Amino acid sequence: MKKVLVTGFEPFGNDTVNLALEVVKALANEKIPNVNLVTLILPVVFGKAIEALKAAIEREQPELVISLGQAGDRNAINVEKLGININHARIADNEGNQPNEEMIDPTGPAAYFTTIKISNTVESIKEAEIPAKVSFSAGTYVCNNLIYGIMHYLYSSKKHEKIKYGFIHIPYLPSIPLNLIKKAVQITIQANI
Numbered sequence: 001m002k003k004v005l006v007t008g009f010e011p012f013g014n015d016t017v018n019l020a021l022e023v024v025k026a027l028a029n030e031k032i033p034n035v036n037l038v039t040l041i042l043p044v045v046f047g048k049a050i051e052a053l054k055a056a057i058e059r060e061q062p063e064l065v066i067s068l069g070q071a072g073d074r075n076a077i078n079v080e081k082l083g084i085n086i087n088h089a090r091i092a093d094n095e096g097n098q099p100n101e102e103m104i105d106p107t108g109p110a111a112y113f114t115t116i117k118i119s120n121t122v123e124s125i126k127e128a129e130i131p132a133k134v135s136f137s138a139g140t141y142v143c144n145n146l147i148y149g150i151m152h153y154l155y156s157s158k159k160h161e162k163i164k165y166g167f168i169h170i171p172y173l174p175s176i177p178l179n180l181i182k183k184a185v186q187i188t189i190q191a192n193i
């Protein structure tokens with residue numbers, strides 16, 4: 001059995017629902033062959049989401065971590081390649097923080113790459129007739145902050161070879177129905193364990 005941790009986010013901005021949270025809730029009730037799935041919901045707060053996920057990685061020791069976030073302006077499943085070293089918020093996070101072009105780590109690299117197989121994953125999702133693409137920008141809000149912070153942690157603690165990390169941005173309903181988004185996440189897990 002492989003241990004896999006999947007994370008979603010609380011609602012944010014003017015929304016009362018976050019599809020990433022709904023998908024994680026739906027996944028928690030499913031069985032995936034050979035997978036021991038654990039799930040976690042993260043706060044939409046710069047820095048705090050990173051700390052919550054780091055604590056869960058330490059506690060659960062998963063082999064694969066997939067984070068999900070909602071991005072209303074996308075029209076396909078976006079498998080993110082990287083997180084960049086910038087916090088820049090169009091709207092405040094859930095604790096009122098609204099950074100303006102701030103570096104996440106002034107001594108860190110400009111970007112970190114995620115460590116799942118991005119292109120293979122996208123191809124596998126598309127084979128199931130679910131729209132998907134590789135994305136080279138996760139924005140500059142809390143999702144990007146999480147990718148950068150978690151990859152920084154995995155690299156600096158030399159855990160990146162053992163623990164793979166991937167991030168998926170999902171569009172708003174109804175462009176892709178919830179059960180297909182759930183399927184895309186299951187395919188992502190299977191393509192990377």
Ligand code: PCA
Nearest residue numbers: 009069070141142143144
């Ligand atoms: N999407 C936001 C943060 C939480 C979420 O689901 C983002 O794309 O940064």
